[in-house]
Amino acid sequence: MPDVWSLYSKKVMEHFKNPRNVGEMENPDGVGHVGNPVCGDIMELYIKVKGSIIVDAKFKTFGCGAAIATSSIVTEMVKGKRIEEALKISNKAVAEALDGLPAAKMHCSVLAEEALKSAIEDYLEHQKLKKQT
């Protein structure tokens, strides 16, 4: 039975306690950097891409429990996905994958989506530059 009085779902706490894919990445193909210190959440997301498939993802996050959990799960969700599939990952999907977030914490899932998009855009930007040169 879910404990309705605890702030976070078991899944959130599980990712908070054992976050996946923490750390920086050497020579990433794309880096996303979102958030700001005033809001208290900053996320950095790194991706490695081979033949338009995201083969690895890592993150570093300054933020609350929900920010850490959404960062962690989004790195799991994108691994093995094609770029165009990864771009379709919405903040709602991130929250659902964690069995939900408290209303006041939904912005953390938005941040995770934005971090991923920003990393992919960074990757696509580099690809464009490579083609031009």
Place this chain on the structure above:
Amino acid sequence: MRRIYLDYAATTPTRPEVVKAMLPYFADAFGNPSSIYSYGQEAKRAVEEARTKVAELIGARSEEIVFTSGGTEADNYALKGVAYANEHKGNHIITTAIEHHAVLAVCKFLERRGFRITYLPVDKYGLVAPDDVKKAITDKTILISVIHANNEVGTIEPVAEIGKIAREAGVYFHSDAVQTVGHIPVNVDELKVDLFSISGHKFYGPKGVGALYVRKGTRLVPLMHGGEQEKRRRAGTENVLAIVGLGKAVELAGREVAKEAERLAYLRDKLIKGLGEKIDHIRLNGHPTRRLPNNVNVSVDFVEGESMLLNLDLEGICASTGSACSSSSLEPSHVLLALGLSPEQAHGSLRFTLGRENTEADVERVLEVLPVIVARLRAMSPLLKTQK
């Protein structure tokens, strides 16, 4: 797992002696203090005995004590009461940037209704300068409200000096004493306050009861209308059992306050010192010496407060933070920002407030657990890298 409660500034457990004193007033002595028969008179006597105890603790006369539903009502009553009883004299109120929301939100409310509010700044320790108060007074000033000790950072304000200035200027002076009454010795004459807010559950009394000290001759309009209770200053049947509980808590505090303050100050200083030794890039928020004996507030660089709290909770340790990651505004504590902290530092704040149940072993447990938590969170913080 043994739980360690270190959030006594949020609330305290009701002491068994207090619960015992309250019990007869649920069902046996259930009377309405306004009734003339014996049941009523029993209840009336209990309320008046509690009133005398509260008055004695703060050096007041019992007719100067008005019971309320708590600290928030006491603050609301003091500010709105004085504002609306004295608007013919002026519309200016002086307060500070580090008040509790029960004062600040009332000021915002009054501002929207034509009052002018001056919010005085504080220095890096959270201290208000009495000279700033003096300079802010105009011929329209009707009230000065300065918190006695701040609930977040524990800084004890120079209330007696400000009281002297207020009295010389003929301006009413209110102080929110929710964090000091029952925790340090206080006297309303020495502090020269006209209005003083008290909350029961902050010093081992029940929730839902508090008091406002109203110096004889202070003009204020009531918040509640509809009955003759509290000499028509607060309508509504008295919360007899909670008032009895408040009285008992006050009685116990009066006996123990000085000794307990000394014990807690020792634990406080041990915790502050230990945190400084075991964690780098950490700073104490608030004044190093002019602070509440039970308050420790620190900012830990590169990590966010809620994630530290959650980790502490997993270890059974209950504390609090000025990071407002969970509030809808997302903005960190107005108090920490007023002290000049950056938003990151404010988000990285932790508050431990000690109380009766805490021992040296609790302090040692925090010193053992927190450095590990901080190291783990720093390893995943993008802020640390940019600092290198």
